[in-house]
Every structure is written in structure tokens, then in C-alpha cells.
Amino acid sequence: VMPGYIERRQLERTTNAPGVASRESEALDVAAVWFDEDVLDGGFGGYLVSGANGTNYVEIARQAMLTGYPVERSDGLTNYPGRLYWLEKISPVGFSPVQPGDLRLYETADFLSFPGNSGGPLLVPARASATAPLTYFPAGVYLGTTGTKSRVRLIDTNVLELINTAASAANLGTNFTGGGAINLVVVGGSNFATAGLNFSVGPPEALAAGGGWRILGLRDYTNFTSAATGSVRVVVGVAYTLEFREAPGWIAPTNLTLNLPAGQTNSVAFVYAPAGMLPLVVTNPASVNAIAGETVRFRVAATGTAPLDYCWQKNSQTLAGATNTLLTLSNVTIANAGSYRVVVHNPVGSVTSAPAVLTITMERPTLGYGRTNGLWLSGPVGRSYQIQEKGALDPLLPWTLRQRVLLTNSPARVFSPPTNPPSLFFRALLEGVP
Numbered sequence: 001v002m003p004g005y006i007e008r009r010q011l012e013r014t015t016n017a018p019g020v021a022s023r024e025s026e027a028l029d030v031a032a033v034w035f036d037e038d039v040l041d042g043g044f045g046g047y048l049v050s051g052a053n054g055t056n057y058v059e060i061a062r063q064a065m066l067t068g069y070p071v072e073r074s075d076g077l078t079n080y081p082g083r084l085y086w087l088e089k090i091s092p093v094g095f096s097p098v099q100p101g102d103l104r105l106y107e108t109a110d111f112l113s114f115p116g117n118s119g120g121p122l123l124v125p126a127r128a129s130a131t132a133p134l135t136y137f138p139a140g141v142y143l144g145t146t147g148t149k150s151r152v153r154l155i156d157t158n159v160l161e162l163i164n165t166a167a168s169a170a171n172l173g174t175n176f177t178g179g180g181a182i183n184l185v186v187v188g189g190s191n192f193a194t195a196g197l198n199f200s201v202g203p204p205e206a207l208a209a210g211g212g213w214r215i216l217g218l219r220d221y222t223n224f225t226s227a228a229t230g231s232v233r234v235v236v237g238v239a240y241t242l243e244f245r246e247a248p249g250w251i252a253p254t255n256l257t258l259n260l261p262a263g264q265t266n267s268v269a270f271v272y273a274p275a276g277m278l279p280l281v282v283t284n285p286a287s288v289n290a291i292a293g294e295t296v297r298f299r300v301a302a303t304g305t306a307p308l309d310y311c312w313q314k315n316s317q318t319l320a321g322a323t324n325t326l327l328t329l330s331n332v333t334i335a336n337a338g339s340y341r342v343v344v345h346n347p348v349g350s351v352t353s354a355p356a357v358l359t360i361t362m363e364r365p366t367l368g369y370g371r372t373n374g375l376w377l378s379g380p381v382g383r384s385y386q387i388q389e390k391g392a393l394d395p396l397l398p399w400t401l402r403q404r405v406l407l408t409n410s411p412a413r414v415f416s417p418p419t420n421p422p423s424l425f426f427r428a429l430l431e432g433v434p
Contacts, residue, residue: 023105048126048139051103051156057139058106061124067079095152095305104156106140107149122152164341176393196265197258198231201244204280205347206272213270215240237260244270249347251275276305278351279344285356291331291380292362293433298327300353302344309345314338334360365428371417376430378411384431387414389424400426 008025016022046055121138130361140152141159152247153159206228215221215232218238224245234240240258250272260266283301290296302308302325312322315338319327329336337360341351365379365388377385384406388399405414 019246037141046162046261047155048137049157049160050139050154053227056103056154056319057124057126058095058122058152061093061139064122064124093139098151104154105143105151106154107146107151109149115331142363193263194235195236195258195260196231197242197260198229198265198267199242200229200269201253202228202269202271204228206247206274207249209249210245211250211272214243214245216243217241234258234260236260242270244272247272249275258404272345274305274349276346276348277303278307278349279304279346280346281351281353284354285327285340285342287357287359289359289361289380291361291364291383291430292333293331295432296329296332296336296358298329298342298356299339300325300342300344302351302353304344304346305348307346311343311345313341313343316341327359332358332360334362336360365430367414367426367428368411369417369426373413374416375414375426376411377405377407377414379411379428379430380408381407383407386429386431387426389426391423393425402426404431 003306008022012022012025050056050058093110095104095108096323098105098107120142122134122140124139125134126139127134128135138155140154143151143153145151149412161314169368201207201211207248209226209369212224213225213230215230217238221232228318242256242258244252244255246252251274252272253270256270264303280401281300281302283299285300288298290297298312300310310323310325312319312327327340327342337358339355339357341355344351344353361380362381365377365385368376368378370376375387377387379385384404386404387402389402390399404416406411
């Protein structure tokens with residue numbers, strides 16, 4: 001035990017029931033058992049020393065092996081006097097600090113040992129080197145049960161110093177009369193291979209709608225959770241199933257049997273798919289040849305599971321605020337020319353329309369008149385024009401409509417020269433262009 005243990009227990013005899021220890025005395029209660037192997041993080045003597053390099057071997061343990069005091073084999077097979085064997089194997093097991101911030105004492109409700117196991121080491125799997133197989137090594141000292149939980153004292157540098165002192169006093173097990181350490185070698189322990197899985201589950205809307213996951217075969221994960229991520233280590237060869245919960249309006253991922261390769265950690269994303277129909281564009285926007293100054297309109301029609309959202313793009317770049325089935329461009333210029341398309345999105349997915357090309361021309365209508373040829377009109381074909389006239393270039397005299405012309409070829413004669421023509425002035429206006 002550590003200094004102060006006797007005084008603490010004497011005080012507790014006046015306040016606690018017989019046999020009931022406090023958290024303070026438990027933190028000072030340590031057994032001294034010495035192992036032959038040296039392991040990582042400065043844990044000589046076979047011990048895993050938490051805190052030496054920032055690792056807490058009890059907190060990260062997913063499997064553990066609880067041992068009692070040294071026992072002899074009595075099953076008729078070869079006897080190994082003074083050797084250590086496991087009494088119970090737990091998989092998985094999770095520990096948490098007895099008191100937040102105190103990294104000495106840990107507890108778990110995942111197992112309760114038998115009477116007499118107090119003082120035995122708690123072993124967790126680790127590698128003695130980068131290439132060594134996973135083997136159980138002591139990382140804590142079992143202190144017994146408190147209520148429905150087992151308590152463990154973490155092995156840290158303070159505990160290791162105490163064990164080293166006891167081992168030195170006992171000459172590494174040869175001097176038992178001095179109350180020193182017992183020299184042991186782990187035999188009969190079961191090496192095993194493990195694998196890891198890091199995964200994500202989404203989207204968040206599916207989890208909010210009731211989606212979730214659990215892992216059948218792992219005690220910590222028997223209930224569904226809506227956590228967006230998970231990270232587990234499993235024993236290779238043991239059957240585990242990653243199961244997904246159904247959510248209204250969503251199609252759950254397929255349940256997965258975890259057949260993972262030994263020694264590896266895989267990362268996988270699982271996605272709930274919306275239940276419904278993808279958007280379908282039934283009418284694509286049409287290409288337009290426009291004259292500078294005109295108003296241009298692109299239209300799209302789509303079907304699919306509601307709601308449908310629209311996002312117009314020009315030359316594959318999103319147009320801010322263009323989120324309707326109709327895209328209107330007023331008073332167009334050369335800068336508006338380009339390729340336009342719309343992305344239609346719903347909860348199931350998205351689809352992109354065929355592109356529509358906007359071509360802008362700066363050509364304006366012109367009129368020509370000859371006494372023998374009459375009035376001729378030049379300009380973009382396929383457009384309607386107004387031919388207007390007045391008798392003098394007086395700004396107060398209004399223009400009057402003479403006729404409308406649909407220009408099918410350019411130039412085209414509007415009308416023949418009149419006989420004895422009056423003094424007239426003409427102009428041509430492209431309809432729809434200011």
C-alpha cells in the first residue's frame with residue numbers, strides 16, 4: 001500500500017460500516033505483482049504505465065481480463081505452481097473515472113468479480129512492440145466491488161515506483177519473507193486479433209427523423225443511438241452486426257456484418273436515402289437569339305417529390321436569387337450572352353437541365369428609300385417591326401403607324417414608291433425593344 005493508507009483506514013473505521021472503504025483509501029491500495037516482460041511506454045516489469053506518454057490504458061481498453069491471486073492449475077493437466085491464470089474474460093468493457101478529474105480510480109458496471117479477487121491485476125490487450133501480437137498486460141489493480149460496480153486503481157508512475165520498491169526488497173521474488181513482490185509469468189492467456197471501424201451516418205435530417213444505429217454483439221452498443229459518428233474495435237472472428245433503424249421518409253442503409261481484416265482500421269460512410277422520386281425535367285429552357293435591349297425569359301418545367309427547388313446557373317456559375325421556374329433578364333447586353341441551365345433539387349436528389357444558349361446581337365433596323373425602289377428595311381430577321389411616319393421633323397408632331405412588318409429576309413422592300421409622293425419622314429422600330 002501507499003503511504004497514508006493505514007491512517008485513512010483507521011479514520012474510516014469510525015465513520016464507515018465494517019469492510020467499507022472510501023475513495024481516498026482505495027486510491028492508496030495497490031497490490032505488488034511483478035511480471036517478467038518489458039512493454040511499451042516505460043512499463044517495465046510487464047506493466048502498462050498510464051500517463052507516461054499521454055496514454056490511459058484503462059480508458060481506451062475495449063476488452064479486459066480480470067485475474068485473481070496466483071493459483072495453481074488443478075484440472076489434471078500440467079501444474080504451474082505460482083503462475084497466474086485468468087478467472088474471467090470480459091468483452092467489451094468500458095471504464096469511467098469514479099470522480100471527474102481524478103485519473104486514479106475507475107469503475108465499470110460491465111462485470112462483478114468473485115470474492116477474493118480484490119488486489120488482482122486487471123489486464124488489457126496491448127503490443128509489447130510494433131510487430132508483436134496483442135497480449136494481455138496489467139494496466140490496473142482490481143479493488144473489489146462498490147454497489148453494482150467494480151473499481152480499479154490505474155497503474156501510473158506512482159504505483160510503478162511502489163511496485164519497483166517492493167520488487168527490489170524481495171529480490172524479485174526470491175525473498176518472500178520480506179513481504180515483497182511475487183514474480184510471475186503470464187501463461188495460458190489467449191492472444192487474439194482485433195480490427196477497428198470508424199464510420200459516419202447521415203444525413204442529419206434522417207437521424208432527426210428517427211434514424212439510428214447499433215452494433216449487435218457489443219454490450220456498449222445494444223441500444224440504438226442517433227450519433228452521427230462511431231468508432232469501435234472488435235475481436236476478429238466474433239459475429240457483430242451493424243444495424244440501422246428505419247426512419248419515416250428515408251431508406252435505411254443495409255445492415256452490415258462486420259467481417260473486418262485483422263490489425264486494420266477501416267473508415268466507412270453510411271447514408272440514408274430519401275424515399276421518393278428524383279426530379280425530372282419535362283421542359284428544358286430554350287435557346288434565344290436576342291437584340292441588345294430586349295427582355296429575355298427562360299422557362300423550365302419539372303416533376304418529382306415535393307418540394308422542388310430551383311437554382312439557375314450561367315456558364316456553370318450560380319446566379320444569386322434565381323430560384324424560380326422562370327428566369328427573366330431585362331435590357332440584355334453582350335454581358336448577358338452565355339449558356340444557361342437550372343439545377344432542380346428535392347429531398348431525393350438533384351438533376352440538371354439541358355443548357356440554353358443566349359446570343360446577343362447589337363444590330364439595329366435601318367431604312368432605305370429610293371424613288372424607283374421604294375422603302376427598304378434591313379435588320380434581324382424573324383422579328384416584327386413598326387414602320388412609322390410623319391410629315392415634318394417637328395418634335396411636337398407625333399409619329400403615326402403606317403404598317404407592321406414581319407421581316408423574313410433582310411433587306412426587304414416595305415412598299416413601292418408612291419406617285420407624286422408627299423413630303424414624308426419614316427422610321428422603323430423593333431417591337432419589344434425600347
